Amino acid sequence: MWEKNPVLFLVLAFCAIMAGSIVTMIAPFATVNTEADRVPGVKPYTALELAGRDIYIREGCNNCHTQTVRPLVADVLRYGPYSKSGEFVYDRPFLWGSRRTGPDLAREGGKYGDEWHYQHMRDPRSIVPESNMPAYAFLDHEKIDPDLTRRKMKVLGFPCTEADIKALAGKTAMDAMVAYLQKLGNDDNWREAAVVEYQGETKKPFEDDATIRKAGRRLYLEHCSGCHGSDRTGSIGPDISDIDMEEEELFNLIYGGIPGSGMPGFSNLGADRIWKMVTWLEHRGDE
């Protein structure tokens, strides 16, 4: 009997463990990452992006950031189109993470300009005062090792020429990190394609009064001041203290953003709040 025979016991225990393992862990290899999963346009990492990805792993960014957008309304509104299996075929290891202490990064690419990322990585609280993300300014002082990167590209079988490796000379860990972040989930340039035009009447839904302006100012400080400065005179983004735009044009600009320029779209705030900001912005210099 098994209670008296350790060898028999070990064999039985092994079988009990293997049943579920074979079905849920081994069998999926037959279908996952096959042609059926393919997502057109997904590209392997370049040498610089790969170096950045390895620094992401080294610094344990995955302890605070996930990289999968779930097919749930709130996820999609907040982060972008939900993630598909085929987008991850070049990821060894996967970096989906399990905690969102910070926001999901699966669709981070192209959301902000490079300059935003450099400043944010060096000092997150200079852009987002409430942030608890550690500062990574030290990445500026570290050079990427071209020889090691060449070897990595070879092991992973990613296309890479000597010119690509040469181009790594002088690149810092920070350059690599930003290059990686800008690639994330953006191989198909979905942001440019997805610039949302507001479907509806572009007309200010309320009168220009002090409470609306106050609300608009509060919203501005929360969503825009990181780039345009709390006094609207600009930092990463331009000075907008004295803009000269039709209110409809301004509304559409904020709603859809300016693709590829570093000015993100804010359609997920909803029309109401954008109109409030427009109201405040039009009211130049007014507090």
Place this chain on the structure above:
Amino acid sequence: MKFPAPAGQRKEGDMERPQYDYAIVRDFVHWSIFWGIAAVLVGVLISFQLVAPKLNLAPWLSYGRLRPLHTNAGIFGWGIGSFFALFYYVTQRLCRTGIWSRKLARFQLWWFNATIAAAAVTLLLGYSQSKEYHELEWPLDIMIVVLWVVFSVNIVMTIVRRKEEQMYISLWYIMATLVGVAVLFIVNAAAVPVSLFKSYSAYAGTNDANVQWWFGHNAVAMVLTTPPLAIFYYFLPKSTGVPIYSHRLSIIAFWSLIFMYLWTGAHHLLWTPVPDWIQTLAMAFSLMLIAPSWGSVINGYLSMNGQWHQMRDNYLVKFLILGITFYGLQTLQGPLQAVRSFSAFIHYTEWVPGHVHMGTMGWVSMVLFAAIYYLTPKIYGREIYSEKLANLHFWLVLTGQLVYSVSMWIAGVMQASMWQAMNPDGSLTYSFVEVLSKLYPYWWVRGASGIIYLAGVAVFVYNLYMTAKNGRAVAEAAA
């Protein structure tokens, strides 16, 4: 029943009684406590880093590198270290024979410490595979394989040479742990090295995720469930003096537990690109897991029939019964989290650390504290220095753990509701940063709970120290 003298006092060549090796048990206990303190200290530090990011003092002391150090020191240093100690103790007693090879066990002790120390150093240096609970890079993986083989051989050979025909329940859980960890670890470790401390996973993307969480969840099964159960099934009857209620229930609970666990890994991946049918299986098996889990809980409770007064006058029973109660709560909460709709809500939130720490600080650590207290007469030859302090220790760790979990559950529900909240026009009500800013009060409370727990651990260590130094010597027969 006769007990041999504690290690230090035993005369060599005393052949009538089995030659138990308690010195190795004691040394493993000491080292596991050492790593446990490190884990809790780092836990407290990272909780405060989340409210005061200035505490990310240097690259190697930043949150992203310390969090894996915390989990590894907690699960592998404190958890597995104690399991080594207690498995050696329990196996010797249940087999009524000494360890197969004392030399090998000695070697294992130092190999274990070398591995954990190397783990700490490499994690701080940022050498990581990034996979949760499997962060260590390939050279350390090799050290771990050696460690596990040495341990398994020693335990299995001891069992093979046992003097007691029947293998008691604890031995089943111990052997399941040996096989389970070996299979999980080897499969998830597959990687191609590019340099001494860098490797790339053998699996890509969705496959990698699925393999990792098959491993990850079953690390919970084979490290945070079966070993504490082995210990519980041995030390509860030993502490109360009455046997386990039902042997048949133990058999059913055991086999169904180790069969079902392996199907559930994908409940960590609900709503991700992992194929739907795997997620559905994981959800179904997670719900079924309530039965075998509660099989053990009920077995424990019913063993207390007529003995509940011991909750008042036996501090060991207090730790054990609270421990199994947290296990019971954990195995109700876990299956709930594995339901798709609930996962959509609380996945990725603060709720999950609440769940985790009820398991680790409550269930696992409570059972370990009880077992170690039970061992003091055996390993020091002395009665516990102070039962009062043991009770204080109990209340401090219980308070710390409850405050931790409850504050995180509340924070998690609030965070989840805010993340999902929508305006009538279909836009999101709160930005990510607005939600973040609401979490700080809860994180402060969590930090405070960590300090309470740490104080409890300090009382524990002091009590053991005073026992070893000047507790009352045990009267030989009463040991």
